[in-house]
Amino acid sequence: MKTFIVAGGVLAASLMLGGCASNLGGDVYTRDQARTVQTVRMGTVESVRAVQIEGTKTVVGPAAGAAVGGIAGSTIGGGRGSAVATVIGAVAGGMAGAAAEEGITRRQGVEITVREDDGQLRAYVQEVSDGQLFAPGDRVRILTVNGTSRVTR
Structure with a gap:
């Protein structure tokens, strides 16, 4: 027993x-983020680096x-x-x-450094997603809602 x-x-x-x-990941939204207006910026990937996101x-x-x-x-x-x-x-x-x-x-992540169209160079860290592989030179969108940003194609 x-x-x-x-x-x-x-x-x-x-x-x-x-x-x-x-x-x-860049393709997952919380319930609070769904149906919320997002700011969209465009940019070009400068570099991509594998990182680990702490559990x-x-x-x-x-x-x-x-x-x-x-x-x-x-x-x-x-x-x-x-x-x-x-x-x-x-x-x-x-x-x-x-x-x-x-x-x-703990999750496998990726740090994506993006030169945004306004000239700013910013880095974004997000979980690795199956359909979201990035390489230098890729054109991407940066979506921001409630202070949380994600990089997508």
Whole structure:
């Protein structure tokens, strides 16, 4: 029965962490951005560089990890030994959960440096999207809504 509880906790933690992942690609809009007027600027890609977008660091990962670690630790020993194992399991689980959340939500990104038609040179970072590969010399649109910009073709 205890194995079933631990396995269920691990599954729940995985589902919670997966739900934290957001898409930062140029072709994904939040609900707040949909049907909102956007400013459109044109430009030419100067350079493209692969980058890594750091994962999220919320309380969900450590909390889920601590819960699972505490449950797993409570299955070890009995009496005071079980209480100590529960605390150690919760601390270790919390640390593992934080690392897991950041790793699961980490994304491959691209830094696109654009010479805009007004002469400004600006860099934009966004998640790599299947249909949005950029190369120097490409003509692109820069769409900005509510202070958030994205580069598209």
